[in-house]
Amino acid sequence: MEACNISIGSAATGIYYMFSVCAKINVPFDLEMLNWNDGRIRDWKNGEKKSQAVWHRALEQSNTVMPPTAVPDIEILPKHQAWYQRAIDIYYVLARNP
Secondary structure, eight states: OOGGGOOOOSHHHHHHHHHHHHHHTTOOOOGGGGBOOOOOSSOOOTTTHHHHHHHHHHHHHOOBOOOOOOOOOOOOOGGGHHHHHHHHHHHHHHHHOO
16 A cells, blocks of 8 residues: 555545545544544643654644645665665565555
8 A cells, every 4th residue: 555655636536545545454434534623632741842743733733634745755875775675575564464
């Protein structure tokens, strides 16, 4: 499943896509799962505020599923190529066996 590469062009396409994802992972689809009230997950401790504010800002302000954004091409250095390939192999095994 290549979720990062899916472009959702309309609400109907988005609903169909989410229905397809649910079917693939054997989760019953319900339109209610596509909308929620925005809100903080919890109040962050002083040492967490800066990192968590950046990390969770979009999540806490969301109220629906958003289309994925473009993912920039990333150069994998030759010295990291074996680790990268191993991670990709594991990803595809997990994607086939939810």
